[in-house]
Amino acid sequence: MLLVAGLGLAGCTFTPVYGDYGVTQQRLEVAYSKPGSRLDQIIIQDLSLKLGKSDDPNAPLITISSDAASRTLTRTGTTKPATQQEVTVNVSYTVAASGRVVTFGSRSASAVWTTRGQVFADEAAYRDAEERAARAASETVRLSILAALATPARPAAAASGQ
Numbered sequence: 001m002l003l004v005a006g007l008g009l010a011g012c013t014f015t016p017v018y019g020d021y022g023v024t025q026q027r028l029e030v031a032y033s034k035p036g037s038r039l040d041q042i043i044i045q046d047l048s049l050k051l052g053k054s055d056d057p058n059a060p061l062i063t064i065s066s067d068a069a070s071r072t073l074t075r076t077g078t079t080k081p082a083t084q085q086e087v088t089v090n091v092s093y094t095v096a097a098s099g100r101v102v103t104f105g106s107r108s109a110s111a112v113w114t115t116r117g118q119v120f121a122d123e124a125a126y127r128d129a130e131e132r133a134a135r136a137a138s139e140t141v142r143l144s145i146l147a148a149l150a151t152p153a154r155p156a157a158a159a160s161g162q
């Protein structure tokens with residue numbers, strides 16, 4: 001069984017994600033679309049810091065669109081209790097180069113915060129949780145983009161099974 005697995009992997013090449021020569025050490029020459037919201041801005045800033053950025057008009061363009069939704073995790077009959085809340089940030093992304101889509105997808109991440117009935121503190125806790133979830137989702141988007149760009153493109157005949 002191990003021999004069969006070894007033979008199946010013989011034609012494969014692996015690129016490490018982390019390490020001195022890993023994919024994450026590479027800086028990409030990519031451009032970003034203008035953010036449509038505060039969350040988009042956080043995600044784009046995080047991606048440009050970790051992936052790289054280019055002002056070249058021919059650089060691949062990463063387009064980000066995000067939204068957030070929250071929900072209460074606990075129920076109680078107690079007056080003014082501390083309540084657990086969860087916010088989920090959904091991120092859709094597209095990478096386009098030379099007028100064609102290279103990769104696209106969506107990722108999401110969640111973060112928890114607690115409300116205590118103090119309006120300003122509750123709002124600050126919500127914004128903090130929203131940003132934590134956006135940064136976590138940004139990391140999964142970054143890894144997805146790196147994986148897509150590190151995978152060699154298959155010829156059209158091989159992709160169609162011919």
